[in-house]
Amino acid sequence: MEYFNEVPFEELSFNKKGLLPSLIHNEDGVLKYSSPYEISWQSLELLFSHNTLRKRLSDNLCLLISDLQNSEIHIARIFIGGSFISTKPDPDDLDILIFWHPKERINNRQELEGYLESNAHLFDKESISKKYRIQVHFHGLLGPLDTAINIASKWTILNSHSREYDCMRGIVSITHSNLNNINN
Numbered sequence: 001m002e003y004f005n006e007v008p009f010e011e012l013s014f015n016k017k018g019l020l021p022s023l024i025h026n027e028d029g030v031l032k033y034s035s036p037y038e039i040s041w042q043s044l045e046l047l048f049s050h051n052t053l054r055k056r057l058s059d060n061l062c063l064l065i066s067d068l069q070n071s072e073i074h075i076a077r078i079f080i081g082g083s084f085i086s087t088k089p090d091p092d093d094l095d096i097l098i099f100w101h102p103k104e105r106i107n108n109r110q111e112l113e114g115y116l117e118s119n120a121h122l123f124d125k126e127s128i129s130k131k132y133r134i135q136v137h138f139h140g141l142l143g144p145l146d147t148a149i150n151i152a153s154k155w156t157i158l159n160s161h162s163r164e165y166d167c168m169r170g171i172v173s174i175t176h177s178n179l180n181n182i183n184n
Contacts, residue, residue: 018087099140
């Protein structure tokens with residue numbers, strides 16, 4: 001099984017419920033990939049932006065990413081879940097988790113507090129929801145690695161469950177290297 005290797009577009013398909021499966025097996029039944037699936041920006045658009053509403057949501061995500069990258073933060077990884085990661089024709093919004101860190105080096109608690117205060121507008125979830133139709137959770141990569149792993153695990157578990165079908169579903173992630181290609 002491959003961990004955080006990009007899953008080729010042609011390997012991803014929806015089940016009968018219109019969801020990405022949480023596990024992908026090869027023809028011999030051996031586990032090949034497990035959710036969250038690392039995909040490229042191009043795969044995200046090919047798989048999930050197949051009508052006007054969905055295209056608008058992916059364009060909004062592109063704008064949010066650009067706005068954040070043009071500011072004082074570096075995006076390391078984005079996880080995307082919810083009804084957008086399905087065949088549902090009219091998802092209400094995007095559900096995402098952004099792992100980030102400051103572009104500038106933070107040397108102590110006082111600098112961190114000043115940084116967060118001066119950039120608070122970047123993390124305003126209510127404004128982001130209204131402007132982009134994105135439900136976002138931010139986690140700064142500023143402390144112990146186990147904290148980031150814990151946050152990712154909880155968010156992944158929460159967003160891997162389909163309330164509508166009461167089953168597990170796949171989610172996707174995009175790393176910094178793939179985010180650099182969103183406007184290409």
